[in-house]
């Protein structure tokens with residue numbers, strides 16, 4: 001495969017390259033644009049004009065330096081083995097291949113795409129979507145040999161992006177709805193995806209019928225289709241193996257896959273928990289479930305939420321604490337579709353533990369939240385700080401309020417035990433303590449420990465704090 005006619009370098013080495021605001025020539029999609037999308041569509045052979053690139057709207061060379069534009073990318077493919085179940089997987093590769101281009105950054109997926117082209121690459125001559133189309137088509141054909149014909153369309157005309165956006169959303173919804181008919185107990189194979197290991201080397205997505213991939217772009221059906229046509233590719237079958245705990249979503253086969261694919265860094269995962277051995281988080285998650293210790297509940301924030309959340313932190317700060325392929329108890333990357341699953345965080349009490357959700361997410365998933373808790377969950381319209389959140393939850397008798405009573409009773413019992421002469425905290429089994437919290441820190445694991453301490457001081461520290 002040759003890229004000699006492309007004015008910039010193309011290669012894996014550019015994956016993970018960031019284009020900062022000051023270095024960018026243009027931004028396409030991203031948070032400043034309401035409507036943007038990328039879509040793969042399986043077509044019949046006769047419907048594709050092979051290797052054709054279409055540009056609808058201003059091309060890169062027509063754009064002003066530093067400007068922002070909406071974007072739609074449509075990749076249409078055909079081949080004897082191409083089927084609609086492969087659309088999600090082909091679509092997800094757009095992210096990977098655009099990032100192979102020197103000076104191009106591609107983030108996220110589906111209706112969330114965010115691209116930047118650097119000034120340097122533009123100055124080198126990468127001034128047309130035609131180049132990007134050629135790169136995509138060559139990479140797709142060489143990496144996925146089931147693709148026999150391909151054509152790519154770039155849309156930057158705001159009116160046409162808006163027109164096609166609704167069709168894209170309908171197609172995503174249809175894919176997601178199809179995957180909702182199956183439960184995790186009905187299948188003996190899950191699927192794994194390691195596509196994001198170039199950004200997060202220990203990350204593995206385990207895609208089950210009821211736990212959609214973190215990026216929200218790949219369903220169990222998509223994983224199955226991809227593993228069938230390319231079993232050695234980044235999507236592969238994970239035989240469930242022996243069930244360790246069905247409620248928690250612990251399986252011998254899943255643990256083995258993690259051990260193997262994370263090179264021993266992650267060995268045990270409970271698929272339906274945000275706290276105990278949670279599924280790893282790369283950086284492509286659509287949303288984060290984050291602990292709000294003051295109310296013993298979980299909040300949710302999605303990528304498009306602007307500004308601070310109820311705990312005073314924006315999505316971006318919490319994303320730093322969540323991402324990287326780690327298992328971070330209480331900071332858990334998830335997809336929007338997983339929130340529609342009956343297994344959603346069931347180990348942690350599911351929706352009964354969720355206390356705060358952005359209004360726009362609420363509107364998308366409201367029909368999947370159990371009716372008895374639906375109106376007891378706050379949005380930004382009800383609470384934007386912890387004090388107001390507490391009041392709201394108390395007023396609405398949210399289920400977490402019962403947990404506060406239980407916690408108080410436990411604390412009281414602990415004081416009584418201390419008064420009675422017990423001078424240690426017993427830790428039967430395993431307990432994980434986070435030191436450092438948001439922004440990074442240490443994780444300390446206690447196994448069958450007894451902790452003796454005269455005094456425990458928990459102190460908030462910051463960059464400017466002096467040690468006392």
Ligand code: SF4
Pocket residue numbers: 092193194195196197204205213214215216217218282284285
């Ligand atoms: S988030 Fe998961 S499923 Fe999606 S591309 Fe990354 S590894 Fe694959």
